[in-house]
Amino acid sequence: MIKAFINQTRSLISRSDISLIIPSSIPVENNEDGTRTHNIYLSDHYNSAQISNNFILNVLMFFSMLDAYVDNKYPALVGGNFARKLRRMPKVSISEIVLREVYRIYKVIRNATIHNAGSIDIDEKGNIFIQYRFNDTKYDLEITPKGLQLLNSITFEFISPFESRSTKYSDALRVSLLTDLRKEIKKFNDENNSLDHVISNNLSFKYGRRYRPQPVRIDWSGNKLTIQNPHELHPIEASFSGVDYEIINGDNKYLVPSEALINNSISLEQLSVWKLS
Incomplete structure (x- = not known):
């Protein structure tokens, strides 16, 4: 029942006009003549549900989906009130800390919406x-429209990750979104x-x-690897874009963000955390 509710709500949001921040993955072909071909795919998805201007509906959908996700992930918390769940949610891993903070912020918005709607002002x-x-x-809460978009985006990212990746990659993305949300x-x-x-964001992961x-x-030398044909970003997009390198070594596949490289290199020990499961 919980999973069905999560999936149905996720589907409704996906088909709506609600704006979410989801990284755009752009394949690039490195041609033999030194040129590059960028493959950009345009979506023909039609936003059939026009609900973005309904603040109360948005809050109820996202928080209910988030609360159901927490119940499904931590069955021992089922049945407790929101404050009790928050106290008992684990906060060991980076993603656990991000999830708990998003739940904490959204709890304030949800409770105001349900119990004290007159306390909410939108300029x-x-x-x-x-x-x-x-x-x-x-x-007390003051949050910008961009902040609410980021809050919704992190919530949706937990429920429906945009692709399969390593735990380290998920952590990097989520903490970067949270860092910008806090601003x-x-x-x-x-x-x-x-x-x-706020959690330390050492990678400064770019999610645009x-x-x-x-x-x-790739040059495999000693205990590290070096990317010999690194993708150079145009200066105008360097502040919001990054590069992911798909690296295959035997039966193992890795997705390594450029932010994790130093002079286009990474040690084999550090490489292991970017392994795809």
Whole structure:
């Protein structure tokens, strides 16, 4: 029942006009004459459900889907209220920390929507202001439209990853999305006070466009590998784009982001964390 609800809600969102941030994977052919061919595929998907302007419906869909995902992932939490679930959600891995923080932020929005809709103000720019009291706790949130888009995008990314990849790749993507989300939250307070310190984002993973060049020429020397034909990004898109290198070694396949390379090289020990399952 829970999985069916998640899948049906995900499908509705996918067919709607709700804007989500999903990395664009762009295949690139490295031709023998030194030129490159970029293959860009246009989607013919029609957004049949026009629901993006319905704030309450959006909140209920995304939080209900997120809550169902948490119940499915952590069966021991089923039946508890939202605050109890939040307290008991694990926060060991990077993705667990991101999931918990997204749940925490969305809990404030959901509770205001259901129990105190009059506490929500949305200005002409789409900025959202929430302020209410419950059990002697002041709940406070100011978030921009981009922040809400990022919150929805991370939620959707957990439920429906855009592709199969390593745990390390998922962590890099999710923490980068969360880092940008935190920049769009101007004020926050709940029963646990302000938000925790943001997770360190050492890779600065770019999630706008991900170029996938083929073939990749590799020099395997000693305990590292070096990309001999690295894909160069145009300066105008370097701030939001990155490159993913598909590397095959025997029966093992890896997807290594350019942000993980130093001078186009990576040690074999570090390579192992980017292995595709």
